[in-house]
Amino acid sequence: MSAETTLHAGDRTSAAPRSARADAAAGPGDVRVPNVLSIAGSDPSGGAGIQADLKSIAACGGYGMAAITALTAQNTRGVTGVHVPDPAFLTQQLEAVSSDVRIDAVKIGMLANAEVIGAVHAWLSRERAAGRVAGAVVLDPVMIATSGDRLTDDDAVVALRSLLAEADVVTPNLPELAVLADAPPARTWAEALDQARRVAAAADVLVVAKGGHLDELEGSADGRNGDRSGSRGPLGCPDALVGPDGVVLELPGRRLETTSTHGTGCSLSSALATLQARFGDWPAALRLTKRWLTRAIEDSARLEVGGGHGPVSHLGQLWGGHTVPDPRADVGHWWDLIADLRGRIDDVWFVRRLADGTLDRADFEHYLAQDSLYLRTYSKVLSRAAQLAPTLEEQEFWAHSAHECLEVELSLHRARLADAEAPGVTDPGATEPGATEPGSTAGRGTSEAVSPVAAPPPGEAAASPETRAYLGHLLAAAAVGSYPVVVAAVLPCYWLYQDIGSRLAAANRPDHPYADWLGMYSSPEFDAATRRAIAITQTQADTARPAELEAMLDAFLESSRQEMAFFAQRRDS
Numbered sequence: 001m002s003a004e005t006t007l008h009a010g011d012r013t014s015a016a017p018r019s020a021r022a023d024a025a026a027g028p029g030d031v032r033v034p035n036v037l038s039i040a041g042s043d044p045s046g047g048a049g050i051q052a053d054l055k056s057i058a059a060c061g062g063y064g065m066a067a068i069t070a071l072t073a074q075n076t077r078g079v080t081g082v083h084v085p086d087p088a089f090l091t092q093q094l095e096a097v098s099s100d101v102r103i104d105a106v107k108i109g110m111l112a113n114a115e116v117i118g119a120v121h122a123w124l125s126r127e128r129a130a131g132r133v134a135g136a137v138v139l140d141p142v143m144i145a146t147s148g149d150r151l152t153d154d155d156a157v158v159a160l161r162s163l164l165a166e167a168d169v170v171t172p173n174l175p176e177l178a179v180l181a182d183a184p185p186a187r188t189w190a191e192a193l194d195q196a197r198r199v200a201a202a203a204d205v206l207v208v209a210k211g212g213h214l215d216e217l218e219g220s221a222d223g224r225n226g227d228r229s230g231s232r233g234p235l236g237c238p239d240a241l242v243g244p245d246g247v248v249l250e251l252p253g254r255r256l257e258t259t260s261t262h263g264t265g266c267s268l269s270s271a272l273a274t275l276q277a278r279f280g281d282w283p284a285a286l287r288l289t290k291r292w293l294t295r296a297i298e299d300s301a302r303l304e305v306g307g308g309h310g311p312v313s314h315l316g317q318l319w320g321g322h323t324v325p326d327p328r329a330d331v332g333h334w335w336d337l338i339a340d341l342r343g344r345i346d347d348v349w350f351v352r353r354l355a356d357g358t359l360d361r362a363d364f365e366h367y368l369a370q371d372s373l374y375l376r377t378y379s380k381v382l383s384r385a386a387q388l389a390p391t392l393e394e395q396e397f398w399a400h401s402a403h404e405c406l407e408v409e410l411s412l413h414r415a416r417l418a419d420a421e422a423p424g425v426t427d428p429g430a431t432e433p434g435a436t437e438p439g440s441t442a443g444r445g446t447s448e449a450v451s452p453v454a455a456p457p458p459g460e461a462a463a464s465p466e467t468r469a470y471l472g473h474l475l476a477a478a479a480v481g482s483y484p485v486v487v488a489a490v491l492p493c494y495w496l497y498q499d500i501g502s503r504l505a506a507a508n509r510p511d512h513p514y515a516d517w518l519g520m521y522s523s524p525e526f527d528a529a530t531r532r533a534i535a536i537t538q539t540q541a542d543t544a545r546p547a548e549l550e551a552m553l554d555a556f557l558e559s560s561r562q563e564m565a566f567f568a569q570r571r572d573s
């Protein structure tokens with residue numbers, strides 16, 4: 001599993017118009033631009049409210065519209081006044097839009113009192129029934145600004161709860177979540193997730209639980225109490241999509257050291273509505289939203305706005321020459337793209353028999369011999385990644401992984417092969433005959449003329465066609481690919497092994513004939529290495545230009561296919 005976890009995804013997570021999913025497949029260059037309506041208050045300092053919403057919608061590839069529920073007088077230091085126009089005029093604004101414009105998504109923010117909530121509720125149920133609002137509704141139940149100022153009357157909470165029935169997703173921060181759950185504020189992230197599940201079940205909505213306020217939890221000064229379950233380590237900034245049955249997607253996040261978090265809730269909800277309208281899938285939309293928002297918070301360092309809690313830089317990523325959030329730059333999306341293939345690997349005869357312990361010894365030894373051949377060359381490709389790495393830390397990671405491949409895995413395999421007195425492998429330090437060194441040119445593919453893995457000397461296991469094909473692909477990436485392409489090519493070996501390993505580990509038992517092998521691929525160290533490899537690849541994808549991104553994705557998908565074929569190979573093939 002990836003650093004993020006998708007536990008289950010019910011129908012509601014992708015209940016989107018079919019056209020939106022087709023758009024996602026077509027790529028961001030071809031998507032229809034969704035019309036997204038923000039129903040929210042105004043922040044004249046531009047960091048929150050409709051100003052933040054319009055910028056977020058534009059940054060994420062939508063056409064933004066705004067019906068104003070309230071005028072605030074505020075800046076980065078606080079709110080000095082709130083003026084709420086006649087709710088009848090809000091209805092007039094809403095009707096002016098919906099009588100003319102197709103609305104693909106609605107984001108609802110600050111609703112100052114029960115009357116305003118009533119006006120929005122009435123318009124929304126009317127327009128939805130008439131089919132004039134077909135898209136998703138994201139409700140950000142704004143109650144208190146970052147500055148601590150109240151933005152909603154106490155007696156509005158009941159009306160707000162009833163508005164949940166019209167929402168598809170609600171995005172409360174931790175204090176707002178507690179109000180909706182009618183419970184004391186959560187003291188841990190686990191408690192917050194449980195409150196979110198209860199709100200989701202009571203109102204039949206999806207809830208985005210947000211970790212921005214985790215650092216304010218009682219006793220969080222040691223940086224750990226945000227998650228007393230201990231599973232998250234030092235305090236981060238996670239978000240999660242939670243349904244009535246529990247967590248659908250949990251996204252760990254780095255906590256950035258900044259005071260520029262004014263309007264992050266507004267920005268998250270409007271970006272989420274826009275990306276859902278574009279891609280039709282809530283988990284994918286939340287993943288893209290979080291990546292975009294994290295970078296917008298980071299980019300806030302380039303702004304000089306006010307002396308309090310500053311705004312995020314909504315459009316900074318466009319100024320950097322990057323396009324709107326692109327699912328092809330989301331490594332989690334790559335993982336989704338191979339969902340079918342992953343499902344099929346579990347059904348491969350080898351994996352099934354390995355899991356239940358009925359795998360024939362000779363088949364296992366054949367596999368190990370091929371894996372040993374594979375690992376010797378894979379280690380060289382990892383060394384190539386080390387050679388190309390832009391930082392010392394990444395160089396160390398790949399060099400260490402290359403070394404581990406040889407030390408840990410080959411020694412285990414050698415021991416097994418020696419036990420079985422099967423045709424063995426040679427000294428792992430030796431170069432396999434005919435292997436093309438990284439850095440020289442190697443043809444992609446498997447033809448004898450360009451195959452980098454030649455026949456071994458007498459007495460050694462010969463590389464199977466599947467092993468040759470996989471190594472041919474990896475060596476080609478190492479020979480002519482850039483660093484981003486090399487890391488994308490080596491990633492499936494980590495990720496798929498770790499993924500399968502976690503399931504095989506569940507089948508392990510002390511007397512399992514392959515217990516040590518199953519154990520090796522489900523170790524915490526291997527999990528950590530896999531998370532690191534995913535993170536490095538994501539960082540490269542974040543800044544890759546479109547052509548490079550295509551090459552990365554191609555390399556990843558091809559390695560995934562080769563990984564599948566490697567598992568499925570037969571002794572006599």
Ligand SMILES: Nc1ncnc2c1ncn2[C@@H]1O[C@H](COP(=O)(O)OP(=O)(O)OP(=O)(O)O)[C@@H](O)[C@H]1O
Pocket residue numbers: 144145146172173174210211212213237238239253254255256257258261262263264265266268290293294297
């Ligand atoms: N210091 C931070 N570092 C990284 N991400 C953050 C930080 N603070 C907030 N976020 C992210 O910003 C989003 C909004 O989270 P938060 O829990 O702060 O909601 P909110 O209180 O509604 O927002 P606001 O602070 O604007 O009122 C979430 O995705 C959260 O993870």
Ligand SMILES: Cc1ncc(COP(=O)(O)O)c(N)n1
Pocket residue numbers: 040041042043048049050072109110142144145146147151261262263264265266267
């Ligand atoms: C008009 C308006 N709407 C919402 C917020 C909440 O802002 P934040 O996202 O910082 O909680 C705000 N400060 N002003």
